[in-house]
Amino acid sequence: xxxxxxxxxxxxxxxxVGGLIFGFGLGFSHMAQPEVVLxxxxxxxxxLLFVMFGAAVVTGITFFGIKQFRTKAPLTNAAYGRRLxxxxxxxxxxxxxxxxxxxxxxICPGAAYASLGVGNVVILxxxxxxxxxAYLQGYWRSSRAESGTPASAAD
Numbered sequence: 001x002x003x004x005x006x007x008x009x010x011x012x013x014x015x016x017v018g019g020l021i022f023g024f025g026l027g028f029s030h031m032a033q034p035e036v037v038l039x040x041x042x043x044x045x046x047x048l049l050f051v052m053f054g055a056a057v058v059t060g061i062t063f064f065g066i067k068q069f070r071t072k073a074p075l076t077n078a079a080y081g082r083r084l085x086x087x088x089x090x091x092x093x094x095x096x097x098x099x100x101x102x103x104x105x106x107i108c109p110g111a112a113y114a115s116l117g118v119g120n121v122v123i124l125x126x127x128x129x130x131x132x133x134a135y136l137q138g139y140w141r142s143s144r145a146e147s148g149t150p151a152s153a154a155d
Contacts, residue, residue, distance in 0.1 A: 008075040026114035033118065034106030041103055101133070 023032075029051040030036040039045040072079050085091060102108050105126045107115055112130065115123040 006077060008077075011075040014075060022110070023114040023117055026111050027118050032107075032111050032114040032120070034115070034120070034123070037108075037111070038103075038106035041106070101129075105129075 026032045029048070031048060031051060036045065036048065040048040067080055070080070105112075107123060107126060109130055112123050112127050116127075
């Protein structure tokens with residue numbers, strides 16, 4: 001990357017450290033255990049609600065407060081801005097498919113990797129399914145583009 005959006009040399013190491021902290025937090029809060037997540041989704045154990053609420057509070061304060069101190073991201077030098085996504089058919093269908101997968105497996109993609117860290121090697125089946133599903137969606141999208149079927153930016 002060159003020009004205005006040149007990355008700081010610490011960008012990738014800090015992303016890695018952020019991932020480590022995120023993964024540790026998922027493991028510590030038990031969100032990396034599918035049984036706990038499924039109990040939450042079935043409204044039997046609402047403890048994860050506090051984990052998600054805490055994350056939402058920290059994220060909200062950061063997103064709303066950062067503009068008071070900085071106009072550009074410190075590591076990428078890109079201007080802060082909101083990227084609004086319209087609620088269309090693809091967002092609704094994709095969210096529904098994601099939710100069904102989450103409900104069946106008891107784990108979301110980020111927590112699936114953290115689940116490996118707590119010794120859940122069976123989750124490799126779920127991770128493999130995520131990769132196959134992503135590949136099939138990409139194949140479907142590219143075949144639509146090649147056949148001349150209009151593909152929206154959301155496809």
